Amino acid sequence: MSDRLPEEGFVGRGNREGADLFRQWFSELNRTAEQGGPSAYVFVMGSMCEILRTFNLPVVFPEINSLQTAVRRVAHEYLNQAEDYGYSPDICGYVKADVAVQLRGGEHPMGRIPKPSIAVLTNACNTYIKWAEIWERMYNIPVFTLDIPGTRAAGTQTWPGDPDFENDRRYVQAQITELIALCERVTGIQFDIDRLREVMGYANEMSRGWKQVLEFNKSRPSLFNALTDGTIYLGVANGFRGAPEGGRYFTNLVEEMAYKAAHGIGTLTEEKYRLTFIGVPCYPIFRRFNELFTEWGGTFVHSTYLWFASGGANLGFEYDQARPLESLAEGVLISVRNAMDSMFYQDRAIIEMVDSFHLDGVVYHPIKSCRTTSTGMADNRRSLMAARDIPSLFIESDMMDRRVVAEAQMKNRIDAFFEGLASRKQQQTAAG
């Protein structure tokens, strides 16, 4: 760790650099759209940026584009347009916002989104598959589904050397080889394995940093808000995976966190209650949603969002560049599987982190739009409650559709939750 920068330059650097990188990314996408260049549509859980960057394909994350419409409070315009086209109010809001972006020729609050030349998706979310079928129909582009078998049952993950793992790995590796051949056809560029090694090096730097950053938030007070700051870091983790800027960003972020930890610098909230967040944030009222917690001194020290929406990069898996394809298959399989586990079997991890992250409470946020993250949440909560004596809150809303977000009702529930936490703390203090 270096002490050479003044505090005002160091603290908050991750947020500033993240915002800059985001603007840079979207201006490049805008330029690509204007010039009609190729682009790859990908998703956060298993973006395969390692391969796509090897072919210099700009990556578009429609999930991120969609959530940006909600953060900028125009999602309803996009949702309405997609519903007029025929889509049900009961399907994923991300899909609908993207359909409207496509129907508008790429028009988006942050610029113009290029049309896809190829779409690459995994099965980490089944809606990815249905979503990509829409582009297939709209643009007649190649759609590649990288099928990544997940955990078959709780606690039964297999590892390299196990015959079941090797069956999965061979399947994933064969598909990666097929993806490479497809990218060669789409771009006209011949695959360069040394370029892949280089890209994997940047991805390694990022994964290493991401894991460390998450671990740093065990500090008291917490160093960053997992819901707000964390979402910025997550954006960079996705948009710049396999890029030199992405690797460098996370190296810098680790440096910032180490500095803050060493100097006891936390977030702007005076930390009274340490919380973890389960699910996807409430983007239609993103800032206000966070304030409903921070006003009570609640800080989000962790979030499962930072696990699954980084495609499992939180594991910090580092590729072996000496055997790139085999190692890529292994890493993608293990990481994306972990992303799925953090949605389906997250109770196990939360039970473990209650102590290591000194948690005072767990906030579950199931959303109408996303059955992947929300279906099992109530049952996960039951499991946590059976295993640990820790208060939890269960509030339903949405990540896109403000029609499903009842702020007053939510505030009542959140206030009651904190009153409970306060009384519990008093009792604990009284009991010595």
Place this chain on the structure above:
Amino acid sequence: MNVRTFEAWRGKPLDEVLYECRELLEDMTFPTVRRWRESGGKVIGHFQVYFPEEIVHAAGILPFKVRGAQIEAVQADSRFGSYLCSIIKTSLELALSNRVQLEMFVTHPICDAARNLGAVWGRNFSYPCQILYLPQNANSPAAVTYLRNEYARLQRSVEAITGRPVEEDDLRRSLGVYNRNRALLRELYAIKRETPWLVSADEAYVLVAIGGLVPREEHNELLETALPLIAARPNKKQDKIRLVFEGGFCEQPPLDLIRAIARSCYVVDDDLLIGLRWILEDVPLDGDPLFNLASAYLEKSSYSPVQHDLRKPKEKMLIDRIRNSRAEAAILTAAKMCEPGLEDQVAYLHALDKEGIPYFVSEFEEKMTTFEHMEIQLETFVENILFS
């Protein structure tokens, strides 16, 4: 195990056979499963849509098709969030309420809710619960070998329940039983298509659905008896339109809804319980049975919104289904909150618009009890076609 679980239909005329089948299908105490267990049999429940039942059958275990039920999700409701299809909740309710007892539960990555179901089920029961990862990249040449080995993994889990290995010859015998079953179901659907006045949509549905509740040998006997009786019916052709019903691949519409449709239409093809009819041809009995079964899943199969295959664009497959059955129109329906079904509905309606094929759009839920509104709308739709 040679246990008869469903005897009530034997020796009866066709109408009574169908009555007994309907009674069994609507009996939420699942008497056939209970009888099987009382005889010492073991049961593996598998969630919709497709499951390689042959592997379970070869081990002498009863495969039970978990496809929801018309019951209240009294206990299951607290395990799930609000915005969810009914089938997920009522399927778990079957087990939580002890209506059905299992030795193992298997679900599939068919949709985001179904994948969660494996974990939820596993937290609520001590017996093994797992996801069978059917391949979602049907176009990869590596998929078939992967799936063959995934089936072998499933086979090991099944063997752990019985404590004895499943031999290749056991599998071949089961493939033979299921090949016969598929042939009989094809015959039933040929009657629906060619002479729909001989068997109504609800009658055909009942005959198919029984397959998920009884050992497949018994289902074969039932169909072998019923099909000739159906073919010999003296029914006269009526002035009804021919249509395809699309949207019944997972959650099932209530039988009364299918009956309501049958009152005004001939349903000449559909995707109801498509998993039982997923494989379209006989699975070869020579060679590696697991490989043959895996290959059939990928290469000789139907389509549904929950399998992505570049060779089977859904709207093209639907139009083929309509053309092949000489249907004049389609009912495009989806279970409430069913993401894959609702998403494909949009593709279907735009494609049918382009082809000039009339369609009727609706949503359903397995727990629906009133259909008058839908029936009036459907009658109006039919009259528009008949008198246009």
